[in-house]
Each structure stands twice: as C-alpha cells, then as structure tokens.
Amino acid sequence: MTDPDIRPSPDALLAQVQQDAEQAQRGRLKLFFGASPGVGKTYAMLMAARRLRDEGVDVCVGLVETHGRAETARLLEGLEQIPLREVRHGAHLLREFDPAAALARRPAVLLVDELAHSNAPGSRHPKRWQDVEELLDAGIDLYTTLNVQHLESVSDIVGGITGVQVRETLPDRIFERADEVVLVDLPPDDLLQRLKDGKVYLPEQAAHAVRNFFRKGNLLALRQLALRLTAEQVEGEMRDYRSRRVGGAVWDAAEALLVCAGPRDDIGLVRAAARLADALHARWHVITVETPALQGASEAQRDHALALLQRARDLGAQTAMLAGPHAAEAALAYARTHNLNRVVLGRAPRWPWWRRVLGRSTTAVLARQAPDLDLILITRDARSPPTALAGLHPALPSADALMRRYLAALLISGAITLLASPLRSYFDLSNTVMLFMLGVVAVALRFGRGPAALAAVVNVLAFDFFYVPPRFSFAVSDVQYVFTFSVMLGVGLLIGHLTSHLHFQARVAGQRERRTHDLYELSRELSGALTVDQVAEIGTRVVQASFRCRATLLVLGLDERLQPSADVAADALLPFDAELARWCLQRGAPAGQGTDTLPGAPLFYLPLKAPMRVRGVLVVDPGNTRLSTIPELRRLLETCAAQIAIALERIHFVSVAQDTLLAMQAERMRNSLLSALSHDLRTPLTALVGTAEVLSTRLAAHPPGDAATLHGQALSLLQQSRRLARMVDDLLDMARLQSGQVTLRQDWQSVEELVGSALRAVDAAALAQHPLQIDLPADFPLVRADAVLLERVLVNLLDNALKFTPPGTPLGVRARVRGAEAEITVWDRGPGLPAGRERAVFETFTRGDPESPIPGVGLGLAICRAIVEAHGGRVTAANAPEGGAAFNVRLPLHEMPPLDAAAELGTEPAGPTP
Numbered sequence: 001m002t003d004p005d006i007r008p009s010p011d012a013l014l015a016q017v018q019q020d021a022e023q024a025q026r027g028r029l030k031l032f033f034g035a036s037p038g039v040g041k042t043y044a045m046l047m048a049a050r051r052l053r054d055e056g057v058d059v060c061v062g063l064v065e066t067h068g069r070a071e072t073a074r075l076l077e078g079l080e081q082i083p084l085r086e087v088r089h090g091a092h093l094l095r096e097f098d099p100a101a102a103l104a105r106r107p108a109v110l111l112v113d114e115l116a117h118s119n120a121p122g123s124r125h126p127k128r129w130q131d132v133e134e135l136l137d138a139g140i141d142l143y144t145t146l147n148v149q150h151l152e153s154v155s156d157i158v159g160g161i162t163g164v165q166v167r168e169t170l171p172d173r174i175f176e177r178a179d180e181v182v183l184v185d186l187p188p189d190d191l192l193q194r195l196k197d198g199k200v201y202l203p204e205q206a207a208h209a210v211r212n213f214f215r216k217g218n219l220l221a222l223r224q225l226a227l228r229l230t231a232e233q234v235e236g237e238m239r240d241y242r243s244r245r246v247g248g249a250v251w252d253a254a255e256a257l258l259v260c261a262g263p264r265d266d267i268g269l270v271r272a273a274a275r276l277a278d279a280l281h282a283r284w285h286v287i288t289v290e291t292p293a294l295q296g297a298s299e300a301q302r303d304h305a306l307a308l309l310q311r312a313r314d315l316g317a318q319t320a321m322l323a324g325p326h327a328a329e330a331a332l333a334y335a336r337t338h339n340l341n342r343v344v345l346g347r348a349p350r351w352p353w354w355r356r357v358l359g360r361s362t363t364a365v366l367a368r369q370a371p372d373l374d375l376i377l378i379t380r381d382a383r384s385p386p387t388a389l390a391g392l393h394p395a396l397p398s399a400d401a402l403m404r405r406y407l408a409a410l411l412i413s414g415a416i417t418l419l420a421s422p423l424r425s426y427f428d429l430s431n432t433v434m435l436f437m438l439g440v441v442a443v444a445l446r447f448g449r450g451p452a453a454l455a456a457v458v459n460v461l462a463f464d465f466f467y468v469p470p471r472f473s474f475a476v477s478d479v480q481y482v483f484t485f486s487v488m489l490g491v492g493l494l495i496g497h498l499t500s501h502l503h504f505q506a507r508v509a510g511q512r513e514r515r516t517h518d519l520y521e522l523s524r525e526l527s528g529a530l531t532v533d534q535v536a537e538i539g540t541r542v543v544q545a546s547f548r549c550r551a552t553l554l555v556l557g558l559d560e561r562l563q564p565s566a567d568v569a570a571d572a573l574l575p576f577d578a579e580l581a582r583w584c585l586q587r588g589a590p591a592g593q594g595t596d597t598l599p600g601a602p603l604f605y606l607p608l609k610a611p612m613r614v615r616g617v618l619v620v621d622p623g624n625t626r627l628s629t630i631p632e633l634r635r636l637l638e639t640c641a642a643q644i645a646i647a648l649e650r651i652h653f654v655s656v657a658q659d660t661l662l663a664m665q666a667e668r669m670r671n672s673l674l675s676a677l678s679h680d681l682r683t684p685l686t687a688l689v690g691t692a693e694v695l696s697t698r699l700a701a702h703p704p705g706d707a708a709t710l711h712g713q714a715l716s717l718l719q720q721s722r723r724l725a726r727m728v729d730d731l732l733d734m735a736r737l738q739s740g741q742v743t744l745r746q747d748w749q750s751v752e753e754l755v756g757s758a759l760r761a762v763d764a765a766a767l768a769q770h771p772l773q774i775d776l777p778a779d780f781p782l783v784r785a786d787a788v789l790l791e792r793v794l795v796n797l798l799d800n801a802l803k804f805t806p807p808g809t810p811l812g813v814r815a816r817v818r819g820a821e822a823e824i825t826v827w828d829r830g831p832g833l834p835a836g837r838e839r840a841v842f843e844t845f846t847r848g849d850p851e852s853p854i855p856g857v858g859l860g861l862a863i864c865r866a867i868v869e870a871h872g873g874r875v876t877a878a879n880a881p882e883g884g885a886a887f888n889v890r891l892p893l894h895e896m897p898p899l900d901a902a903a904e905l906g907t908e909p910a911g912p913t914p
Helices: 010-025 041-054 070-075 099-105 128-137 152-162 172-176 188-196 203-211 216-246 267-280 299-314 327-338 353-358 362-369 399-420 429-447 449-466 480-527 532-547 578-587 631-701 707-739 751-761 787-804 860-870 899-905
Strands: 029-034 059-063 085-089 092-096 109-112 141-147 180-183 256-260 283-290 318-323 342-347 374-379 550-556 562-564 604-609 614-621 746-749 772-775 783-786 811-818 821-828 874-879 885-892
Touching: 029 041, 029 172, 029 216, 041 059, 041 070, 041 109, 041 141, 059 099, 099 128, 109 128, 128 141, 128 172, 152 216, 152 267, 172 216, 172 267, 180 216, 188 216, 256 267, 256 327, 267 283, 267 299, 267 342, 267 374, 283 299, 283 327, 299 318, 318 327, 318 631, 327 362, 342 362, 362 374, 399 429, 399 449, 429 449, 429 480, 480 532, 480 631, 532 550, 532 614, 532 631, 562 578, 578 604, 578 614, 604 631, 614 631, 631 707, 746 751, 746 787, 751 787, 751 811, 751 821, 783 787, 787 811, 787 821, 787 860, 787 885, 860 874, 860 885
Parallel strands: 029 141, 029 180, 059 109, 109 141, 256 283, 256 342, 283 318, 342 374, 772 811
Antiparallel strands: 085 092, 550 562, 550 614, 604 614, 746 783, 811 821, 821 885, 874 885
C-alpha cells in the first residue's frame, strides 16, 4: 500500500503529464559517449544503425566523420546519406550537415556525428547541437557521438589535466536530456596501441598526439571522468524511474545557489557553479550588479559581464542584471527575494590591503550582513590564458576618463576659491565655508564619489590657505580652526558620498520609471486598439521610443503568411529575412542577433507569443543598444511583445465572435425564410405537378394532330415541376432538421433493403448510363435507424454522384463493419471533389464547385449530414486514390435483443417503413 506521505501531489502529477506529453512529441536522443577520440564511438553508432536498418527501420546518415578509417567507411555502405551542404568560407569550400534537408527527408532515425562541432559561419545555428535540438523538436530520433572534454562544465577540468584548451563545448543540459547514453570505453593501453597502428590518426599526427593529449595519465583521468558522468546520468534515470513507476521517496533538494559574477570573474566561476548545482540538484541564479564603477567601465569589460550571463544561460541558470550602488547589497536583496540560501563568489588571489582593512569587499559585506547565508568562494585562476571571457582588467574607467574627472574637480575648487575672494569682506568665514560645501555637492553630482572626495580635501586646504588667518599659510592661529577643518572635511566627504549615491539611484529610478511608464502607455493604448493595423502602429511606435531602435511588426494575414502592416512606409520597413521570420514564428523562439539561431544576422527576431498561439514576429534593429544580450532589456522587450501578442489575439477572437454572431443571425433569418417559402410554395407546386401528370396521361391516351409536341412539353413540365418540388422538399426538410422538429422513428433496418429502395427512387434513366457495382456482405448486421430518413440520405448521395459524373463512369455502394460502426460508402469515378472542399460541401447552400453549370442549391449533402448526425453518426467525403469521390456514412452499431424478446416488444427486424 502506498504511503500517503510519499504520494505525489496533484501538481506533481499534472507536471508529469505535461512533461510526458511534450516528450511524446519530441524525438529520442541516443548518445554514444567516450573519454577521448579513437575509442570507437562512431563505429558503435554505425553498428547500431545497421542493426536498425536490418529490422526495417528508416535510417539515414546526416553526417559521419570517418577520418580516413577504412573499417568505419565500410559500415556506411548500404546506408542512405543525406547530401551535405557546401559553404564557402574564405578560400575554402566546407561541406556541412544540412538540417533543412534532414527536416524535409524526416527519417525515423538520423545519424549526426560529433555533436560539439562548430558550424561554418552563415549556418542556421552556430553549433551542431543546436541543429540536433531542432531535429529532436521536430520528432526525429537522433544518434550522435560526444567526447567528455566537450561538456561545458568540465572543459576547464580537462584543460587542467591535459594542458589543452577545449574550444568546442556544449551545455550539460544536452547530455542530461539524452534518453539513452551508451558509454564506449577502451583501456588506455589499447587506445595507445590503436594510435600506433594508425587506426585513430595518420602516423605523423599520431606521434604528436601521443606526446601531448594522448598520454596515459591524461587518458586515465579522462576515463575516470567519463565513467563518473555516465554513472551520474544512470543515477538520475534511476531516480526518475523510482519517482514515476515505483512511487519511492525521492530527495527534493531545497538548496538554491546565487552566483555573483562580475567583470573581474572568469568563466571558471560559472562552470564550477554549474557543477555544484548539478551535484546538489539545486536551482541556481547568476547575477551581475551594474554599479557606478561598471557603468563607467570600458565596452570590453561590460561585454565580458554580459558574456558571462549568456554562458550561464546556456548552462541552465536563470540570469539577471541588477542596478545598485553596492554589489553586496543588491545581491543580498536578490537572494532574499528569490529564497536563495547559498552564495557563490569568485575570490581573487589577493585582495587590496585597503579593502581588507576596511572590510568593503563583497564577501566581507555579505558575511557581516547575512550570517544565515552560506558563502562559497571559488578562487579565480590568475594563470588562465586570456580569452574573450577571461583575463580582463578590473571594472575601472580608463585613465584618460579618470584624469578628466579629477581635473574638472580641481578646476571647480579653484573657481570657488576665486569666487569667494570678493565676498570675504561681506561674509563671515562660517558662511564662506558653505560655498565650498556647495562645490563638493556639485562635483559629486556631476563626477562621482572619487572626484568629490578630492574636492573636499582641496577645498579644506584652499579655505585654510586663503581665508583663515594667517592667510597664505597653512599655519593656524586659533586651535578651534582645527576642529572646523575636521568637520568641514568630514561633512564634505559625507556630502560627496551621499550625493553620488543619490544621483546614481535617481538615474536608475528614472530609467525604471520610464520603462514602467512605457509599459503602461503600451497597455493603455493597446486596450483601445480595434484593428490589427492599429496594434502594429502602436507596438512599433512604443518599442522604437522605449528602446531607441528601429522596429517592424510582422503579423499573420488571412493566408497564414507574415506580412507588415499596410500603414508602414517603405523607408521605415526593416530589410527582414522572411525565412528567418517564418522559422521564428513556427518555433516560437527568438532568432537573429544575440541568439543561437543565425547570431550573425543584423536584426533580432522575437515571436509574439499569445496564450493560444504565436501571432506574429517583432523584428528589431538593436544597433548599439545590446537589446539581445542585456537580460533586463531583453525581458522588458519580451514583455512588450507579449502585450502586443495579447492585443492581436483579443482582436482575432473579437473578430471571430462578430463573424459567429453575424452567421447565427443570418442562419436564423435564412431558416425563417426557408420555412415561409416552403409552406407558401408547396400548395401551388402540388397542383402544378398534379395537372402536369393528368395532361401527360390524357395526351398519351388520346393524341390529337400535334400530340407528339404537346406530349413532350407536358413531360418537360412534369420533370421541372418534380425538380422544383424536390428543391422545396429539401428546403422544408432542412428547416425542420435545423429547428429540431424531426422525431426519429428508429427500428432495426436491413442495409440491403435500404440500398435497394434508394436505387429505385433515383432517376432510372440516369442510373442506366453508369455501370453499377453493389458490394454488400450477406452477414452485414442490422442498423437501428429511421428508414425513411436514412433512405433519403442514400438517395441524395446517389443523385449527387449521378449529377456530377459523366455517363459511362462506374459508381457503386459498399458496406463494411469498422469496429463498433457500420460504414456505408457511395463512390464514383468522376472528377472528384476540389482540393480543400471535402468538409465545405456539407455546409448549407454550399456546392463543391461554385462555378459548375449543373443546377442545384447545395442542400442535399447538408441534409445528409443533419440526418446522419441525428442518428449519432457522421458522414465524410474524400477523393479516392484511384479517382473519383467517396462519401462515407458511419452509424453506430447496437446490440440486438434476443429474437423472443424482440417479438414480445414488437421490434422484429423490418424493412423500410413505407
């Protein structure tokens, strides 16, 4: 019996159901994993693929690197290979895997070698693993290979072991999301022997590899790392299996990490945090605090901080860029808000002495203000080679910028000293001090805390030298002035610090207020928009004003194609890539600049995601605004896009509701008109038909001189009268069926008798012009139906076939049992139905071909659908593969009562009721 304490919650079950539904639509990833090149991953993958092919599975090779190995190349024989894509890169012609061709081919299993490979410039995605993710989302199963050194979280460990910097890496989440990991293992001695035999590299390459990467110690360490990661993957699968199938208690870790990354940190901090979060099964956040120092930093330093956040997102972290005067205070507030109990920081090899004395380091502040948080320090590697993400200087302004600031502070102090000179005879020295204090405030407000501190010191010295007796000397005649100087210096430093702090906060608050105001204005204006063009104009205008960039809004038209608003001027329209915008719409993922899909594109493409579907694409030219890289700006832009998408969806559903209301009103008016016309026309039509029949009968019995002509006219009158009478009957029947006034008289009916009655009721002359094929099994069960109405269905279907098929073409009726339903099919070998009109032909007053010269009002098939649905069945139409149209009537089968009970109830099987 299941313990109620470990019984899964409804929320957990719902999340599991959603995850299973997503997994069912996604392809499966099988990963052949090894410790180093040459262990036989590609060989094992090809062997597995050949076994699948022998079992009848549709297997294709997207790309396999044989590296000149003959035994590997032989395994490719007999396997279908998707043509490679040729890419020109400089003077070289590269042959790359083509994901578009793979999506068009859509095999059951696709082989793609070397998962961590970097694609050629200009490819759809920068990395091959991103191509694989797109194929998996499309439902294609993938076989691929991977070496341990290409995992992002352990690449620095591998670099420390082997001394080789690994540049091609992929996020660990790809490895963790693999449905099956096959460890391809080979002892180091065997691998070294393969190298010597030339089975891994060419002889000259093998000798170099043995001296560097392929040393036995390196191979042992890599093998241990690969075994450990594979064991952790198996442990995760076992834990997931227990939670799903066995119901065992699984440790739900409450740990959560906050990683504080700045321009002084290297990528090793993020990688170490990723490994720690994975080991603790903890969620983790990575933040960068935009302090005044970072705002004044160089472009390279700011880009480094953004690159750290981007790499953290790739590794699965939630990222944010905060603003605040002190990094420690902003980090502490973020940790409190998001309930993060462990803080990971990078520790420099040595802190500056003054920061150690004053205790102003981020670590010291957090240790003092947050004793309840666990602090984890990771030493920065000062020996790391300089790369795009490491080896940068601290976030300080350039020397020229600093010189200009401090020089301006000195000039302001000098100007105040000169300005106070003519006021000396009018004001006391205590009042003159205020003028120097004002100068400190001005410097702090304009140039920051450091120049303000310099101005405070210089102002004290200038006040002492020029105004305190004895003048033009730093000597002090009254010891009280020492106290004055001390207070003046302390107050100046304090005022400078507070002014700089408040100025920074005011600037940040102003930016946030402007963004909040822009969001409010966008929501307010979109709430009053009534058309798609108005939404496009408002959204484009607000985005351009808020983010100081150019933008174009692409919305879905009636033909499901992306198109800009009709009001957009040609010069304001961005030169967007239609194919990339379509990809963004279909995948619901950003593309273009700063993303994983065509990052070299000049524009940024953001899908307009509404609750029901993606409604369009927002195309932005970021310019120098870093919209696609700064997390806060990116989230704000996504919020604006979501507001625009919701407005588009609201307009769509309002339009649908209006169209539905108009259709309902038109349908009611049409039904009233049909009912009136049917009753008013029935009486004269009945008299007309009767008169024509009498006239035809008498002329046939007593022909006068021109009896032949009169007889033909009478027959034509009779035919047209009957046709008009049938049309009126259709109108009346349609009105009765839609008003719900028809009561079914159901009884057990023989399909054979119903088909026979219908064949007798249709035009015999027209039926004689077609070869008729009847296929009714002798043991076909009885159906419970209203015989008159069901016969009407068959008559209408046969009349429809006779009208729209040329003479000489065969038609027929067949019946089959499909599960718990009886299927009756009326088919022909005529021209068939127009493409896309298979459902529309059953609508009221709708014809398959509106331009057809064959007369009719389009009610026969609508009546058939109404009658069949009243019996609990359904009727469909389709074009047969061999030509012509086929109309299928499916009725539910009921269990017949015993014969004696049927006799007592008076429900013996009977034919059609007259």
